Every structure is written in C-alpha cells, then in structure tokens.
Amino acid sequence: MxxxxxxxxxxxxxxxxxxxxxxxxxxxxxxxxxxxxxxxxxxxxxxxxxxxxxxxxxxxxxxxxxxxxxxxxxxxxxxxxxxxxxxxxxxxxxxxxxxxxxxxxxxxxxxxxxxxxxxxxxxxxxxxxxxxxxxxxxxxxxxxxxxxxxxxxxxxxxxxxxxxxxxxxxxxxxxxxxxxxxxxxxxxxxxxxxxxxxxxxxxxxxxKHYLADYRFSVGKDNSVIRGSLKLNAEAANNETVAVAIPALQLSKEVAIGPDGSADFEFSASPVLWTPENPTLYDVVISYKDEEVKDRIGFRTIAVEGEDIKLNGKPIFLRGISIHEESPLTQGRAWSKEDARLLLSWAKELGCNFVRLAHYPHNEAMLRMADEMGLMVWSEIPVYWTVLFDDATVYQKAERQLQEMISRDKNRASIIMWSVANETPNTSERLTFLTKLVNQARAIDNSRLITAAMDTQSSSTQGKVIDDPLADVVDVIGINSYCGWYSDTAESCAELTWQSNYHKPIIMSELGAGALQGKHGGIHERWTEEFQENVYIHNLEMVKNISALRGLTPWILKDFRSPRRPLNDIQDFWNRKGLVSEKGIRKKAWYVLRDFYQEKQTSD
Incomplete structure (x- = not known):
C-alpha cells in the first residue's frame, strides 16, 4: 500500500x-x-x-x-x-x-x-x-x-x-x-x-475521519482474498472497519492499527475474472458514518517462460490500441458512453485485450473494461525523447506512474503497466526506465511490466530484438511498421524475428494509414486496399514470431494529430485507424477480425 x-x-x-x-x-x-x-x-x-x-x-x-x-x-x-x-x-x-x-x-x-x-x-x-x-x-x-x-x-x-x-x-x-x-x-x-x-x-x-484507500487481491492458489485499508488519519484504540463481500457471504470487522492502516484476508474461492466471464463482486466497506461500495474482480496474471498466464492458463492477447478520443463527439473521450462504444468496437473486432495509449485513460474506461471483459495495457506518457538525463523529469514520470497505479490498482482488467513507448536505446534511458520498472514493482507486484520498443536491429535473417530494456520488463512490446515506413507489404510476410530473452512478446504496434472511402490499387498510398494489404502480410509475419503472445495493432480509430497535415488526406488526422473518425469501418478491419476469429478457434 x-x-x-x-x-x-x-x-x-x-x-x-x-x-x-x-x-x-x-x-x-x-x-x-x-x-x-x-x-x-x-x-x-x-x-x-x-x-x-x-x-x-x-x-x-x-x-x-x-x-x-x-x-x-x-x-x-x-x-x-x-x-x-x-x-x-x-x-x-x-x-x-x-x-x-x-x-x-x-x-x-x-x-x-x-x-x-x-x-x-x-x-x-x-x-x-x-x-x-x-x-x-x-x-x-x-x-x-x-x-x-x-x-x-x-x-x-x-x-x-x-x-x-x-x-x-x-x-x-x-x-x-x-x-x-x-x-x-x-x-x-x-x-x-x-x-x-x-x-x-x-x-x-x-x-471528518474517513476511509481514504483500500486494495483487494486474490492469492495465487485462489483460496484467499487479501486486502488492505488506510484511513485519512491515525486511529483511536479499538477502532474497526467493516468489510463485506455479500455474494461470497464474507464479512468481518478489521482492527485498525494506530497508524490508521490494516491488512486482512478471507478464506474464499471467488469465481475468477476472465474475458469470457468477467465476474465482479460488490464490495462494501463501512467506517463510522460512511459506506463505500465498489465492484471488484479477482484474477491472477503471470509470466512463465514465453507464456502469459491468466489464472494459471496460457492466453493469447487479441488486442487493439486505442487513443482517448470520443467516438461520439469531437475531442477527448471521458464518459461511460464513450467508453462503452469504443470497447464495444474492440469486442466486435474479436479482442480480449486493449492497449490504452499513450497515457492513463479516464476511470470510466477502466471500469467499463472490467464489466465487458477486456484486459488492459495501461501506460504513462514517457514517449519518444523525454529528458532521460534530467532528475526532475524522472520525478515527474515516477509521480505519474504512482498516480496511475493508485487510482486503478483495484481494476481486474489491467494486467500490464507500461513505462514507455518508442524511446531511444541509450544508457540514460535504460537507467531512467529501469528505475520506473522497479518503482512499479514496488508499488504493485500483482501485474506485469512492459514497454513498447522500436529499437530492434536488422540482420540478414530479419529483425533482432536486442534492446537491453527487454531484459528488465516482464513482457516485451515491439512496434514495427513493415510495409508502411519501410519495405513492401509483400516482403513483410517473409520477415523473421529473433529474441534471446525467452520472454513473451506482444506486437504492440503495426499498421498503415488509409483515408476511409478512398479506393485504388494495393500499392497506392492512402487507399483502403493499401492498408488492407499491409495487414494481410503483417499478420503472416507475426506467425514467424515463436514467442508472440499478443497483438495490439495501431489503431482502433483515426485520431487527431498536428503531425499529420497532408490536405485532403490527413487534414490533421492520423489515418491509421481501422475505423474512421465518423465510425465507418475500413477494409483492414475485416482482415484483423477474421484473423482473430481464426486465432480464437485454434486456441
């Protein structure tokens, strides 16, 4: 705590x-x-x-x-x-x-x-x-x-x-x-x-005196529910907090220590939260004149060799990346309605996993993911070239990491904390991110740690994952835009990947841009056919990655970006979405959906 x-x-x-x-x-x-x-x-x-x-x-x-x-x-x-x-x-x-x-x-x-x-x-x-x-x-x-x-x-x-x-x-x-x-x-x-x-x-x-903080988790063998509580002030002698999970017929009075905190546990075997059955339990915590209610799911997540295991069983993460932009109006997404529609699109795509890029999303999004059964990669915006040699900047990053984990630590949907995206491979960056990883583990050792990397090197055989940050994280995220920023789409299918880390890999970004409604040949930029072709061959490529345990292609929906000024095509939109800013699906949507349907059947 x-x-x-x-x-x-x-x-x-x-x-x-x-x-x-x-x-x-x-x-x-x-x-x-x-x-x-x-x-x-x-x-x-x-x-x-x-x-x-x-x-x-x-x-x-x-x-x-x-x-x-x-x-x-x-x-x-x-x-x-x-x-x-x-x-x-x-x-x-x-x-x-x-x-x-x-x-x-x-x-x-x-x-x-x-x-x-x-x-x-x-x-x-x-x-x-x-x-x-x-x-x-x-x-x-x-x-x-x-x-x-x-x-x-x-x-x-x-x-x-x-x-x-x-x-x-x-x-x-x-x-x-x-x-x-x-x-x-x-x-x-x-x-x-x-x-x-x-x-x-x-x-x-x-x-005046209130319950400030709490946390719930389940033991690895699913025989115990553990929790912790924190009041806003020191406690008087013999003060207690009542904790109940009615559906499990669990309740107890928890004695508070003089510092205002307490740990507790129940012998219990809750139904574990999964994408197929996202079970949430009503939890009621009562202290003095206040009753706090929450809905909490219980699950475990771990890495074993190159496998990611949810509740002890290997799982493949069928994912998509999402920016926090409203599918209903313009600007930032913030409401339950925004969250429900964005995550519904992900479910219709066949996803069981979403990467919430490149910063912590609103709380409604995480609670909706809990309810809808979508696992989550949650990230802080240590993005590209922050000042890795600046101690003050590190403190800002660490503070945002703490703020992210503090708010969302009870969300069963979150299985990974990400500390960075596409950062340069330097010694200063490695020190900076290693400290963040260690801090994340110290705060919350119940989730996996990852980062999205684009620093792979090339060999005659293909790509080599040789970033030393891969040694630090639990799950290796790799961003690669074969067929868009380099090479041809057709060459991607033959590309091989090597990794000596014996850890699970997520292809955290792949994709191409297309203006919805623009059609042409498969080699004509900005057409739906071009984007579709890139997806077809990249999804062949990922089959060559033996340690691949998930994908989060870039990205669910077109989003605004001042880096994208091309008139009549981008108009300050990043066009890599599978869905346009008006909610219309592009051809590549169906390629990824079919791939996930096949993957789900084969798994």
Whole structure:
C-alpha cells in the first residue's frame, strides 16, 4: 500500500515556483463511490496568452489582482479588466480546442471559473476532485490558492475544507497546456494536445475521519482474498472497519492499527475474472458514518517462460490500441458512453485485450473494461525523447506512474503497466526506465511490466530484438511498421524475428494509414486496399514470431494529430485507424477480425 500526493514540481522556466504549491494531499480511492457534488457543466473562461491574470507588468505573480480573485466592478469608476460573469461559456469536461474554432491550435493559459451554491455542514471534510486537467493547473477556491498539479492524464485532489463556504462559492483555475521540453510527455507527440479540464470535476463530502484507500487481491492458489485499508488519519484504540463481500457471504470487522492502516484476508474461492466471464463482486466497506461500495474482480496474471498466464492458463492477447478520443463527439473521450462504444468496437473486432495509449485513460474506461471483459495495457506518457538525463523529469514520470497505479490498482482488467513507448536505446534511458520498472514493482507486484520498443536491429535473417530494456520488463512490446515506413507489404510476410530473452512478446504496434472511402490499387498510398494489404502480410509475419503472445495493432480509430497535415488526406488526422473518425469501418478491419476469429478457434 502507498499514499499518493499531488505534485509540487515546478513547470517550465516561466511558471510559478514550486514553493508556491500547497501542502500535499492524500489521494482518495473510488471518489465517485462517495457523496459527490458534481461541478460538471457550463463554466466561463478567459483566454490569457500573456498570463496577465497571473503576472503583473514586472512579471511577478499577482498577490491581490489576479484573475483568481474573480473581482467585480462595484462602481462606474472601478477598473477591472476581466469579467467571468460576461465571459464565454465552455463545457466541462471538455477541451477548448474542439469547442471553439479559434482555439483549435491554441496552446497556453486559459482561466476557468465556476460559480455554485453549496450547503456546507459542520464536521465534514471537503475534497475537490479532478479526473484530469491538461497540463498544468493552479486551483483557487473563493480566491484562495488550494493547490497545483502537473500532468495531463491523471487524477488529483485537494482538501478544500478551510476554503469552502456555506452558500455561494467559486472555483477559479489557471490551466496551461503549453508543451515544454522538461514535461512528460515532452514537446513532440503524435496526438493532439487537447487543453482544458478534460475529465469530471466534483466536490467529495466526507466524514471528518474517513476511509481514504483500500486494495483487494486474490492469492495465487485462489483460496484467499487479501486486502488492505488506510484511513485519512491515525486511529483511536479499538477502532474497526467493516468489510463485506455479500455474494461470497464474507464479512468481518478489521482492527485498525494506530497508524490508521490494516491488512486482512478471507478464506474464499471467488469465481475468477476472465474475458469470457468477467465476474465482479460488490464490495462494501463501512467506517463510522460512511459506506463505500465498489465492484471488484479477482484474477491472477503471470509470466512463465514465453507464456502469459491468466489464472494459471496460457492466453493469447487479441488486442487493439486505442487513443482517448470520443467516438461520439469531437475531442477527448471521458464518459461511460464513450467508453462503452469504443470497447464495444474492440469486442466486435474479436479482442480480449486493449492497449490504452499513450497515457492513463479516464476511470470510466477502466471500469467499463472490467464489466465487458477486456484486459488492459495501461501506460504513462514517457514517449519518444523525454529528458532521460534530467532528475526532475524522472520525478515527474515516477509521480505519474504512482498516480496511475493508485487510482486503478483495484481494476481486474489491467494486467500490464507500461513505462514507455518508442524511446531511444541509450544508457540514460535504460537507467531512467529501469528505475520506473522497479518503482512499479514496488508499488504493485500483482501485474506485469512492459514497454513498447522500436529499437530492434536488422540482420540478414530479419529483425533482432536486442534492446537491453527487454531484459528488465516482464513482457516485451515491439512496434514495427513493415510495409508502411519501410519495405513492401509483400516482403513483410517473409520477415523473421529473433529474441534471446525467452520472454513473451506482444506486437504492440503495426499498421498503415488509409483515408476511409478512398479506393485504388494495393500499392497506392492512402487507399483502403493499401492498408488492407499491409495487414494481410503483417499478420503472416507475426506467425514467424515463436514467442508472440499478443497483438495490439495501431489503431482502433483515426485520431487527431498536428503531425499529420497532408490536405485532403490527413487534414490533421492520423489515418491509421481501422475505423474512421465518423465510425465507418475500413477494409483492414475485416482482415484483423477474421484473423482473430481464426486465432480464437485454434486456441
């Protein structure tokens, strides 16, 4: 068990100093299993490219005159050069890029404000929860700073008990999505830099003393369920927490230690979670005046030689990669409806596995994967060329790893944590990623560790997996675009792969681009026939990899990317999707679907 805290690292050369951050706050498990007051809906916003709402003309942070004060002109002579009450409205959750055409490419500061009425009660703890904000957030409640967070894809929370009032309140935020070299991810990615409050916002109302964290798992022999609990404070003598799993007729009072934590176990043999039978159990945890409910599945995952074993049985991972873009609207996916449709497409493709690239996805996605029976590869955005020789950057990556694992450690669907994608083979990178792998194992030893690598070398026989990172991870991920970035599609079928690591391999990326509806010959770029042909021959190629235990081709759906400007073809979309941005399936979809049907039958 561990505690997670909001980051206090500085952000870029011109950002607020780390010393201005608020004290760290413990992360509360299962926030939407608590008493929740949603702040979703319409907020107002002000675009602030010069950051005048934060800095004065001497480039010093405002103490009293910043936008966070939400100041009003009280008399005709008053000078106030902003007004949230008359500002434009924006939907939260949501990104600003797709809500306003003139902000499509905007990167910089936007101020958000939300006015609301709240009935505050005595002897309660109030926590402001954010599903994610991209990328750097400074949060104020009623004009007072409550915290800072860096990182665009992980949840964070602040205790606002001393800032929230009974009656009228407002939350104001400085949100900055500028790309900087010392960020995670860094300045160059192949996905859209959606800015804004991209996931749900809520106030959690909790008892003064409450259950902050918990974790459940099953023993390797499926004869015991183990768990751990953590309160938000030290416990008094003889305090207990009630834990129950009604469907298994299990319940007990767990004695809490003086430090506010406890471990416990039940003798039990639950039905194990599998893609074919994704069994989830209602779990009820009661402490003082609060009852927390969750739905948790039990399963084991392990590597034995070149096999991946789910619940002790070898399994082949029939997967697809997915970006967090909405299949229903434009911009970021965040809702249950988004998650259900994206994962339904994966199921229709024949998948039992999804790679959620290249960052932690929203919590709805993971809970839906639990329900629908899809195993998950979950990743932090250590992507391409982050500064591997920078200790501060490492701390940012480690913090995001901790935040990812903390939120999702009870999700049975997640079988792998990934620490990186397509990073260069250098000694600095190996040290950096090895530390992340060790940290992941220290936090959670119940899952496998992987990374996607594109650093294979060539030999006269084909490709050789010789990246030293392969020695560190449990499962080797390899990205290869034979027939798209190199070679011809036809040559791919004869390509052989060598590995001396005696570990399972996942082909974590393969594919080609196609504009849906564009047809032509199999050697004409951007046609569905070209993409189809690449898939046909790549799926022959993977049969030559003896240690192959899974695939996650790139990618389920076309997604926005500023790296892809080709007019009338890409138009700032990465066209490698098997489904267009309008939800129409391309010809390659059916090639992969048939391959998975055959694989499922043969297995």
């Amino acid at each position: 561990f505690w997670l805290f909001t980051t206090s690292a500085s952000y870029g050369a011109n950002q607020p100093d780390a010393s201005t951050a608020m004290p760290d706050n413990p992360f509360i498990q299962n926030p939407y299993g608590r008493e929740v007051f949603s702040l979703n809906g319409q907020w107002t916003f002000i675009v602030d490219p010069y950051e005048n709402g934060y800095y004065n003309h001497r480039y010093q942070p405002h103490e009293k005159e910043g936008y966070f004060q939400n100041k009003k002109a009280r008399a005709p002579s008053d000078l106030v050069e902003y007004n949230f009450d008359t500002a434009k409205k924006i939907s939260v959750p949501g990104d600003w890029n797709t809500q306003y055409d003139d902000l499509f490419f905007y990167e910089g500061t936007v101020w958000y404000n939300k006015n609301f009425h709240y009935d505050k009660k005595e002897n309660r703890t109030y926590v402001l929860h954010f599903g994610a904000v991209n990328y750097h957030a400074i949060v104020y409640v009623n004009g007072r700073k409550v915290g800072v967070h860096e990182g665009g894809f992980t949840s964070f929370q602040f205790d606002i008990s001393h800032y929230l009032k009974n009656g009228d309140n407002f939350v104001t935020m400085k949100v900055d999505n500028r790309r900087e070299r010392d960020q995670v991810p860094t300045v160059n990615t192949d996905w859209w830099n959606y800015g804004g409050i991209t996931r749900s916002v809520a106030i959690l109302s909790l008892p």
